Amino acid sequence: MLKILRQSWLVIFLLPLAASICLFYYSYQRQQIISQASKETEIFIATAEATRLYVKEVLRPKMYKIFSDERFIPEAMSTSHVGREIMKRIGKHFPYMEYKRAAINPRNPLNKADPVEIEIIDRFKNSKEKELTQLVLRKGVMCFGRFRPIYAEKSCLKCHGDPARAPKELVEIYGKEGGYYYKPGQIVAIDAVYIPVGQALANLKKQVVSSFIFGIGLLFFLVFSIRLLLQYEFLPRLRKLSIYLGSIIPGERFKNLSADDNVERITSSLEDLALEVKRAHRELKKSEQKYRSLFESSQDTILMWDQSCKLVDINPAGLKFFGFINKEEALSIETIEQLFWDHQDALKFIDKLKEKSQIKDWETTVVNREGKRFQVLVTASKAIEIDRLILYVGLFRDITEKKLMEKHIITTEKLAAVGQLAAGLAHEINNSLSVIKCYANLLAKSNSKDTQALKDLEVIKKHVKLCQQILQNLLNFSRPTEYKKDRVNINDIIKEVAELFAARLKKREISLSLELSPDLPELFLDRDKMKQVFMNMFLNSLQAIDKKGEIIVSTYFDYLKNQVIIKIKDTGCGIPQTIIDKIFDPFFTTKAPGEGTGLGLSVSYGIVKDHGGQILVESQLGQGTTFTIILPVEMTV
Structure with missing residues (x-):
């Protein structure tokens, strides 16, 4: 029995669901039918009331002014008569609508209230409601009815008060039995409008029942089809998977299971596998948090890019180093090649990394967003390779200050070496130059008349002076100088x-x-x-x-x-x-x-x-x- 219930769980679950959907649909559509009927009755009853008010407030006073002898014409001055006739003509265009001015003791027998209407009049008398709507059974048909009370006013007493004072035209037509002795404020009748909804509700019930029956048939068909699919397509593969999982996660629990109980075997294997995956996920999350902490807190620039050299991640130090406003701006660059000062050097770096999978201490020059150059040491490696996804990570260490310091030290050492050399040579060379200069002056005096000789001697003295200046600069360069x-x-x-x-x-x-x-x-x-x-x-x-x-x-x-x-x-x-x-x-x-x-x-x-x-x-x-x-x-x- 338990096995049958387990195999039929889908049907047991879907049957109440289908029934609930059908009930909800029926309830919704029924409300739509009633709502539509309510809107239509509201229009019709508003038309009847507007007609009554027009006769009472406009037409009747106008007729009294025309006929000075207090003559009363029902076809133009009676609110009941005019309203009934107008609604009768409207009914020709809407034959399903029925209008009635229902009263307990009407003047016109056509307006005699039936038991339902008498009950409605009593409800109005016992409450302060101004309008009622409800479903009523009328002439064997379920209808939606809208009802409004009609109160006697002082102006109504002329026709509906004492019959002895009523217009003779009305007495001759209707007699002195009904519609008299009204009192102001008394509910004397109701305006009632009926629209049949029984047929629409019956059709809706048929539609819902048919849909439910069709849905049940479709449900059984789907369940049967799924069962066949499971038996001939899924279960064979499930058996193979259960054997595979059993080989991955062996345990005592598999020894007592029957060979055909594949669902139990696969459930047990998946539970163990889920625990293993959860443990691995926890370890992976710890590792990721550790990596992310190192990545975010590193003072060196760390970049990550894919096989197309598209930047996919950069740490805060990298944003500051390259002058990016935020990570979105950094990731918008086309390739990491744009960060290198020399494009050819960038290509060599990328090619070597793809070839060797790792590079250590690659010295190169990069440029930030403002065009400022920096010398860096790059250590990079292939971080991830899954199917076609390859990601590389690189650490860029700024060595610009270090390089400047090295240049400064080299230059200082060169200057010191030259200073030592200059101090040793300048004195000896300067003595020789002094001798040359002295003999040039003597030759100039002894050959004062030889113009060409004097010119040649001047050239010698000029270059001697230049050499002495160089030597003096060397001496100044090599000697410790006092600064004022x-x-x-x-x-x-x-x-x-x-x-x-x-x-x-x-x-x-x-x-x-x-x-x-x-x-x-x-x-x-x-x-x-x-x-x-x-x-x-x-x-x-x-x-x-x-x-x-x-x-x-x-x-x-x-x-x-x-x-x-x-x-x-x-x-x-x-x-x-x-x-x-x-x-x-x-x-x-x-x-x-x-x-x-x-x-x-x-x-x-x-x-x-x-x-x-x-x-x-x-x-x-x-x-x-x-x-x-x-x-x-x-x-x-």
């Missing part, structure tokens, strides 16, 4: 140097723009040494511009870092990236012979370094160069 520091405004030094170069700039048609912040704090530094730095910078920019260019010098105060920033930007030829790391090396120059010694930037670098500052350079070949001098305020007090 004082409080100065860096803007004043820049303006002074700008005035010195004004004529040369004008001659070369080079414009100079000074964008100097008036809010700079005074710095404690050596005025002459810093003037030498800016003269070297101006000279470099002047020599880099062939003709018609621009030099822009700007200053501002970084309140957060407490630093004064000076930028010297020119529109010259620019510096190739292959040599930009060498420009601060002593004696390194790209100028023609005789135009420079290669010590200007080295000396400037040393002066700024001795003031606790930095010199940075950015350049694009053919577009210009920008030197940035950073002087910390806290170290200049």
Whole structure:
């Protein structure tokens, strides 16, 4: 019996459901039929009442004015007669509608109330209701009825009061038996409108019963079809699945089960499998939370992208590093290649990662949304590979400051080495140059009349002097220098140097723009040494511009870092990236012979370094160069 109930559970469940649906449908449609009938009766009864009021308030008074002898014409002055006739004519257009002015003691026998209507009149007398609606059985047909009470008014007593005073026309037609002795405020009749709904309700019942029977037949058909499907399609596969699951999750509980009890076997296997999945899910969730915590809290940039190089995730540190407003903006970029400064380097990185599945400490340059470049070390690997889904994760560590520090150390070491070399050689070479210069002067005196000889001797003396200047620069470069520091405004030094170069700039048609912040704090530094730095910078920019260019010098105060920033930007030829790391090396120059010694930037670098500052350079070949001098305020007090 239990097995039969278990196999028939779908039928047992669906039968009450089908019955409930049919009952709900019947109830809803029945309410719709009654609602429609209610709307129609409301229109008809409102028409009857409007007719009665029009006769009482307009037509009857007008007729009394026309006939001064108090003549009474029922066809025009009786509210009952006019209302009945108008509703009779409306009924020709709506034959299913029945109107009646029902009274207990009517003047006209046609208006005699039946038992139902008498009951309705009594209900109005015993309550304060102004209208009633209900289903009533009328002439063997179920109808929807709407009823409104009619009260006697003072104006009604002329015809319905004392029969001795009633209009003779009415007495001659209806006599003196019914419709008299009304009192004001008394309910004397009701307006009743009936619309048959019995046939519609009967049709609805037939429709619902037919639908229920059809639904039951369809239900049995579906259950039988499903049973066949289960027996011949699902159960064979279920047997295979139960055997497979039994092999995955073996246990004592399977030994006592019959071979045909596949549902029990699969249920037991799935329960164990569900517990195993739940445990694995819990472990996976813990692992995911741990990964997400590391991902979100990491101070290094972490990116995740798919096999098409489309970015799929980025941590908060990455948003800040690349300058994205939010994650949505970051994920909107086409590919991660846009984050690399060199597109070819990006392609090499992606190809190697796809080939090796992992990369460690790949050094490259990336760019943020503002175009600022950073040097980074990238460690990346294939994180997920499921079917066609492949995800890569990469950690980008910013080594820009580290690289700058390494360059600074290398440059410092080079300067120290050159200083030591210069200190040893400058004195010996300078002695030899002094001897050459002395003998050149003696030869000039002894050959004062030989013009060609004098010219040649002047060339010798000129180059001796140039060599001595170079040696003096080397000595100055190698010796520890005493700085005469004082409080100065860096803007004043820049303006002074700008005035010195004004004529040369004008001659070369080079414009100079000074964008100097008036809010700079005074710095404690050596005025002459810093003037030498800016003269070297101006000279470099002047020599880099062939003709018609621009030099822009700007200053501002970084309140957060407490630093004064000076930028010297020119529109010259620019510096190739292959040599930009060498420009601060002593004696390194790209100028023609005789135009420079290669010590200007080295000396400037040393002066700024001795003031606790930095010199940075950015350049694009053919577009210009920008030197940035950073002087910390806290170290200049």
